[in-house]
Amino acid sequence: MKSIADIKAIREKMQAQIMNRDNVSDAAETRVVVGMATCGIAAGARPVFNELVDQVQKRGLENVKVTRAGCLGMCKLEPIVEVFVPGQEKVTYVKVDAQKAKDIIEKHIVGGNICTDYLVGEE
Amino acid sequence: MRELSLHILDIVENSVKANATLIQVDIEVKNGYLYITVVDNGKGMSEEFLAKVVDPFTTTRTTRKVGLGIPLIKQAAEVAEGEFSITSKLGEGTTVKTSYKLDSIDRVPLGDVPETITTLLYPNIEFVWRYAVNGEEFIFDTREVKEELQGVPIDSPEILVFLKSLLKENIDSINGGIII
Numbered sequence: 001m002k003s004i005a006d007i008k009a010i011r012e013k014m015q016a017q018i019m020n021r022d023n024v025s026d027a028a029e030t031r032v033v034v035g036m037a038t039c040g041i042a043a044g045a046r047p048v049f050n051e052l053v054d055q056v057q058k059r060g061l062e063n064v065k066v067t068r069a070g071c072l073g074m075c076k077l078e079p080i081v082e083v084f085v086p087g088q089e090k091v092t093y094v095k096v097d098a099q100k101a102k103d104i105i106e107k108h109i110v111g112g113n114i115c116t117d118y119l120v121g122e123e
Numbered sequence: 124m125r126e127l128s129l130h131i132l133d134i135v136e137n138s139v140k141a142n143a144t145l146i147q148v149d150i151e152v153k154n155g156y157l158y159i160t161v162v163d164n165g166k167g168m169s170e171e172f173l174a175k176v177v178d179p180f181t182t183t184r185t186t187r188k189v190g191l192g193i194p195l196i197k198q199a200a201e202v203a204e205g206e207f208s209i210t211s212k213l214g215e216g217t218t219v220k221t222s223y224k225l226d227s228i229d230r231v232p233l234g235d236v237p238e239t240i241t242t243l244l245y246p247n248i249e250f251v252w253r254y255a256v257n258g259e260e261f262i263f264d265t266r267e268v269k270e271e272l273q274g275v276p277i278d279s280p281e282i283l284v285f286l287k288s289l290l291k292e293n294i295d296s297i298n299g300g301i302i303i
């Protein structure tokens with residue numbers, strides 16, 4: 001069974017990666033934000049958050065942060081995911097599920113193409 | 124909500140929003156009941172506010188006029204032949220306690236606890252999760268995890284994925300094959 005002591009190996013690998021990277025500033029970080037108020041949670045925000053995390057981990061994406069926010073103000077369109085790529089305008093995806101979460105990472109974050117089908121008005 | 128662990132997520136998000144720095148979540152099965160308790164050291168509520176907090180029209184949110192987190196968990200407990208209570212003190216913290224009769228037909232399943240825990244890991248908030256089934260327990264304390272992390276953020280994807288599998292193994296072993 002895995003234990004907390006197993007973290008050591010992962011930590012050492014990550015610390016080595018951080019050392020190898022040229023000081024990437026916070027400004028260069030892409031943020032993916034999931035609405036996690038009652039409206040978001042009831043609509044399926046938890047599996048969306050976890051799928052985003054899994055995808056970022058699987059692809060070894062550096063400088064991509066998956067975080068949570070409260071109610072984003074459009075409860076009927078939850079789960080909502082906001083993407084902040086440095087130097088670009090915020091993109092808001094609505095009615096996101098695990099499959100769409102995977103597409104957002106693959107096509108938008110990695111590929112650089114906004115998933116226009118998942119924007120407000122297209123859902 | 125489809126799972127009681129989604130209510131836990133929701134109630135803990137209230138504690139996060141109340142600027143808690145330590146949140147204890149206790150999930151225990153004993154004597155035919157499931158008990159869920161969330162204790163935080165956040166900013167708390169005044170007596171006056173607390174008295175009306177189970178009302179759906181009580182919220183300090185500005186994005187909408189209803190606050191459903193507390194009314195919904197209260198209802199989930201009460202329909203499952205259990206109880207709900209909330210106590211709070213301004214400047215000290217809040218405690219939400221619920222119970223559910225295990226074999227009540229209106230009880231929703233506990234659901235995915237590991238995924239709920241990993242959705243709630245923050246660099247600046249400490250958690251103590253206690254998961255106990257009929258006397259066997261597992262404790263997950265983020266202070267121990269952070270000590271081992273030596274500054275690597277607890278919410279980095281690599282760490283979250285590892286912790287989710289650690290939690291799943293330990294919780295499955297406590298469950299011993301039963302689905303709660």
Ligand SMILES: Nc1ncnc2c1ncn2[C@@H]1O[C@H](COP(=O)(O)OP(=O)(O)OP(=O)(O)O)[C@@H](O)[C@H]1O
Binds near residue numbers: 071138163183
């Ligand atoms: N742990 C807590 N500490 C301090 N205040 C709290 C706590 N939990 C709830 N509150 C207060 O009670 C209000 C109602 O909570 P409730 O969870 O029912 O709704 P909400 O959080 O406002 O919105 P929603 O849960 O629907 O996203 C909150 O807006 C907050 O002001």
Ligand SMILES: [Mg+2]
Binds near residue numbers: 133137190191
């Ligand atoms: Mg709430």
